[in-house]
Amino acid sequence: MAAEALSVEGVWKGFSCDGRWTGVLEDVSFDVGRGEVVAIVGGRLRGKTTLLRVAAGIERPDKGEVSLGSQRLAVLRDRAWARLLGHEIVWVSRDGPRLEIEVSKFVGWPQALHGHGRRGSEELAARALERVGAKECIGRRWAELSNWQKVLVGLARGFAGSPRVVIIDDLLDALSGRDTEQASDLLRSLIEESEPRCGVLMSASEEDSAIFADQEYRLTRGGGLKLLSGRPSGGAEIKPFPEPAESRDSPGVGCP
Amino acid sequence: MLASTLGSGDLTPRMMILGLVIQQQDTVAGVARRMNDQFPAARWPRTSAYKNVPSLASDGFLRLVEKGPPNEPTLDRYAGTPEGVELLHGWLRNAELPPGVRDVVQCKLEFVEAEDLLAFIRIVSDEEQAYTFAYDVAHTRVRREQRSRLARELAVGWRIRLRGIQNKDEARLWSLMSKRLGRLREELEELLAEISDGSVDGG
Numbered sequence: 082m083a084a085e086a087l088s089v090e091g092v093w094k095g096f097s098c099d100g101r102w103t104g105v106l107e108d109v110s111f112d113v114g115r116g117e118v119v120a121i122v123g124g125r126l127r128g129k130t131t132l133l134r135v136a137a138g139i140e141r142p143d144k145g146e147v148s149l150g151s152q153r154l155a156v157l158r159d160r161a162w163a164r165l166l167g168h169e170i171v172w173v174s175r176d177g178p179r180l181e182i183e184v185s186k187f188v189g190w191p192q193a194l195h196g197h198g199r200r201g202s203e204e205l206a207a208r209a210l211e212r213v214g215a216k217e218c219i220g221r222r223w224a225e226l227s228n229w230q231k232v233l234v235g236l237a238r239g240f241a242g243s244p245r246v247v248i249i250d251d252l253l254d255a256l257s258g259r260d261t262e263q264a265s266d267l268l269r270s271l272i273e274e275s276e277p278r279c280g281v282l283m284s285a286s287e288e289d290s291a292i293f294a295d296q297e298y299r300l301t302r303g304g305g306l307k308l309l310s311g312r313p314s315g316g317a318e319i320k321p322f323p324e325p326a327e328s329r330d331s332p333g334v335g336c337p
Numbered sequence: 338m339l340a341s342t343l344g345s346g347d348l349t350p351r352m353m354i355l356g357l358v359i360q361q362q363d364t365v366a367g368v369a370r371r372m373n374d375q376f377p378a379a380r381w382p383r384t385s386a387y388k389n390v391p392s393l394a395s396d397g398f399l400r401l402v403e404k405g406p407p408n409e410p411t412l413d414r415y416a417g418t419p420e421g422v423e424l425l426h427g428w429l430r431n432a433e434l435p436p437g438v439r440d441v442v443q444c445k446l447e448f449v450e451a452e453d454l455l456a457f458i459r460i461v462s463d464e465e466q467a468y469t470f471a472y473d474v475a476h477t478r479v480r481r482e483q484r485s486r487l488a489r490e491l492a493v494g495w496r497i498r499l500r501g502i503q504n505k506d507e508a509r510l511w512s513l514m515s516k517r518l519g520r521l522r523e524e525l526e527e528l529l530a531e532i533s534d535g536s537v538d539g540g
Contacts, residue, residue, distance in 0.1 A: 262483075262501075265483065266483065266486070266487060269483065269484075269487060270487065273487075288508070288509065288512045289505075289509065292476060292479050292505060292508060293479065293480060293483050294480075295480065297476065299516075301519075302523060307469075309469060309472060309473065309476070309512070309515075310472060310473040310476035310477065311473070311476075311477075
């Protein structure tokens, strides 16, 4: 089993709206191992992004613990956490940058904030964009990119430095069929080449985007997490359904 | 393992057996094994191959190519005939629209009474778990296929691509069934709660 890169344990999170408290996450636990992809799948407004934001330390849980390796995020002061974000935890979203900045600045920005300087971060960004096959995107802005190019640029940003965890929010959702497969292959190759080996936590609206993940969880309506596929280091495991004794002659599901 | 049936009227063991023998000539015992290996979720009875191979041969869709040892008819080897290939192609290339769907859960819902609800919710929950497990198995196969593709670093042929697409489609099918049963279970639980607290008539 891979060593844990990120650990989320017993997390609860809710919001108060018009004086009413609404629970979004209820007792959510999972680990992201080094070299692993963990996917959180759920429909709109199920709390995927909230969970990812809590895992990244952008939001604090109401209860529970998030740890990066042995570091508990909740006890970090803002400056210490800010040093982690963008360096050891990289956040990538389909929404892209809030400001309309040029692609290589977007990709290199986390590196610029963490001691690489302007020139160094531009070089890292150019190298990362070339590695994912998105060199032609240099000089353009996020809004000018196709869905496929956004995925490439997002992955370049995620893996430009040496992160321990890359958190990817909804990035692969806009793709379909062969593109999903190619993006997943690229993601897997980037993880395999990463040093130190990083883990990936991603969200997706549809199982299709997460079909290559090592562990896949679905956010349930009650705010809990249900394991759909994979073998976590602890916690829930999918139990095979017991085969009925007289099952061999009963008709089953047709040609798979 | 999976109790619901999702099948079209034309999806019979006979057609699968014809396809398997045309794909690769085989003995009756070999066909029975491949039915189980290649279509495990279909859970066709083992006797299907023993009944259908000789019947397809007597109808002219298969032919005996090698006789097995005496008193061992299951080791007789068969191959497809041109008529068999034509029948299979006709089946492959024609759709039955709308497809016949014989879903056990849908059928049982028709007959459920208020006093059956709790037991029925348990059945739905068990089936949901079964489909989740089937999804996990299919998903694992998809992941392995990706790892093997990346390790080879070579362009793959269409047949391997088709196998990958088939694996993903299978995972998608189980995922849809699991999700659908999960929603059904939630709705039935809500209904049961409403009956229990008297907000809806349970009579």
